[in-house]
Amino acid sequence: MKRVIALLLVLSIAYVLLPMEYSRRDVMPSYEYYVENWEEVGTSNLVMGVLADWRLYDSVIEAMIFFTGILGSYILLEDKNYDDE
Amino acid sequence: MMMSNVVRTTTKMVSPFLVTYSIYIMIYGHLSPGGGFQAGVILAVSVILLLTAHGHVVMERKIDESQFKMIEVAMGVGILLLVSGGLLFGTMFYNYVDRGTFGLPFSGGFIPIFNILVGLKVGAGFMVVYYALTRWSEDD
Numbered sequence: 605m606k607r608v609i610a611l612l613l614v615l616s617i618a619y620v621l622l623p624m625e626y627s628r629r630d631v632m633p634s635y636e637y638y639v640e641n642w643e644e645v646g647t648s649n650l651v652m653g654v655l656a657d658w659r660l661y662d663s664v665i666e667a668m669i670f671f672t673g674i675l676g677s678y679i680l681l682e683d684k685n686y687d688d689e
Numbered sequence: 690m691m692m693s694n695v696v697r698t699t700t701k702m703v704s705p706f707l708v709t710y711s712i713y714i715m716i717y718g719h720l721s722p723g724g725g726f727q728a729g730v731i732l733a734v735s736v737i738l739l740l741t742a743h744g745h746v747v748m749e750r751k752i753d754e755s756q757f758k759m760i761e762v763a764m765g766v767g768i769l770l771l772v773s774g775g776l777l778f779g780t781m782f783y784n785y786v787d788r789g790t791f792g793l794p795f796s797g798g799f800i801p802i803f804n805i806l807v808g809l810k811v812g813a814g815f816m817v818v819y820y821a822l823t824r825w826s827e828d829d
Contacts, residue, residue: 646788647719647797655724656800660782664772667807671765674814678758681821 691744700742707735711808718804719797725804729811736816745824754820757813764810771799771806 638654645653655663691697711731714723740748775783789796 643791645784645797645800646791647800648792649719649721649723651722652719652724652800652804653797656719656803657784657798660772660784660803663803663807664768664782667765667768667810670811670814671761674761674818677818678821681824 691747692742696742700738704735704739707731707738711735711812715805715808716794716801718808719800720792720794725807726811728804728808729813730815732808732812733815733819736812737819740819740823754817757816757820760813761810761817764806764813768803768806768810771802 638650638658642650642653645657647653647657711728714731715725715728718724718728736752772782775781775785778785784798784800786798786802788798794801
């Protein structure tokens with residue numbers, strides 16, 4: 605039963621996602637928006653403007669993922685005989 | 690494990706310049722190619738070079754690893770506080786600091802502050818990981 609539900613879910617997601625197409629020319633692509641509104645951010649490095657202003661949530665969550673990775677590796681490799689703390 | 694005299698001397702000479710370069714990339718990340726993550730990696734490499742060349746036994750007398758962990762956690766909390774400060778001005782992730790003049794170091798709102806925080810966080814994080822990974826390879 606679970607497999608049938610999973611299969612139906614996958615098929616329904618595929619039904620929604622597969623017909624998506626980005627070939628329309630009348631809608632402005634995102635890079636054109638970034639270049640046209642460059643002055644809005646006020647940084648001369650456009651990559652940093654995209655990363656740290658328009659897509660700041662992505663950068664912050666990436667930093668948190670990095671933090672989680674460091675935490676996990678440190679917990680795994682912890683020195684058990686390290687009696688300093 | 691301690692490497693040869695040549696390696697140790699060269700590393701001692703190169704490492705301060707790496708720290709200077711990393712700070713330059715951190716502060717000017719929004720004006721020239723670079724950014725917080727790259728600056729952090731260079732900062733971590735300056736310490737990893739010393740660790741590799743001199744070995745853990747010598748370096749443990751010079752550096753305190755718990756400080757790296759403290760910097761890492763403090764910068765993580767700082768990033769979250771900086772970002773959620775936008776809630777007072779409308780939405781989360783909103784750049785609420787004055788934008789300044791285009792092309793000068795004081796421009797782009799909080800992007801320089803964000804770069805410095807991310808750089809310190811990534812640098813301290815890589816140092817902690819390298820320290821934890823190589824701690825077991827020590828014989829002496």
